[in-house]
Amino acid sequence: SAVISQKPSRDICQRGTSLTIQCQVDSQVTMMFWYRQQPGQSLTLIATANQGSEATYESGFVIDKFPISRPNLTFSTLTVSNMSPEDSSIYLCSVEFGQGASYEQYFGPGTRLTVT
Amino acid sequence: AQSVTQPDIHITVSEGASLELRCNYSYGATPYLFWYVQSPGQGLQLLLKYFSGDTLVQGIKGFEAEFKRSQSSFNLRKPSVHWSDAAEYFCAVADTGGFKTIFGAGTRLFVKA
Secondary structure, eight states, X not given: OOOEEEXXXXXXXXXXXXXXXXXXXXXXXXXXXXXXXXXXXXXEXXXXXXXXXXXXXXXXXXXXXXXXXXXXXXXXXXXXXXXXGGGOEEEEEEEEEOSGGGOEEEEOOOEEEEEO | OOEEEOOOSEEEEETTSOEEEXXXXXOSSOOEEEEEEEOTTOOEEEEEEEOSSOSEEEOGGGOEEEXXXXXXXXXXXXXXXXXXXXXXXXXXXXXXXXXXXXXXXXXXXXXXX
């Protein structure tokens, strides 16, 4: 299992500014995932972050807007850059363990971002 | 490309009544399927998962789900709903190559006394 913490838990930001969200896991993991959950919507994968390499972004998401760092096997950050009200969402980090029947995916509590 | 459809945006059931939440998927092979629950202000919690074998899967909190390949469905059931079950429920399918999980739109469950 894994315990994931995120900082901050919520923030209100002005448009045009940037916010960096931190994700800490209590065990070492190869891949970490960042998701966005817009108000009333489902989760959408932003990118996959491996330690020591650049993150892999999903269609519709770019590194300039959502730069990700992965300095070690237990930590990652997601920055939401040049924010606009459309970026108001919950941002969640996630990790996975195992394969097949032992596969588990765990999610952090999320960071609720409001852009004014 | 894989996808997940949850046809019901919201469902209301009476406490003690049975529950079924629908989920249909599109995937080229046998998928890895999941149900998650998200309570207000809480993170996502895995209820159950299906990888192979027995098509009826038991999960936590008294939930179960049945994988029906012929219908491309993975419906979630509970025989008797409790008020604490009110939450958002997400069905998800994983890419067996990279475990990139795709989520359905979610079904919000309301429980009335």
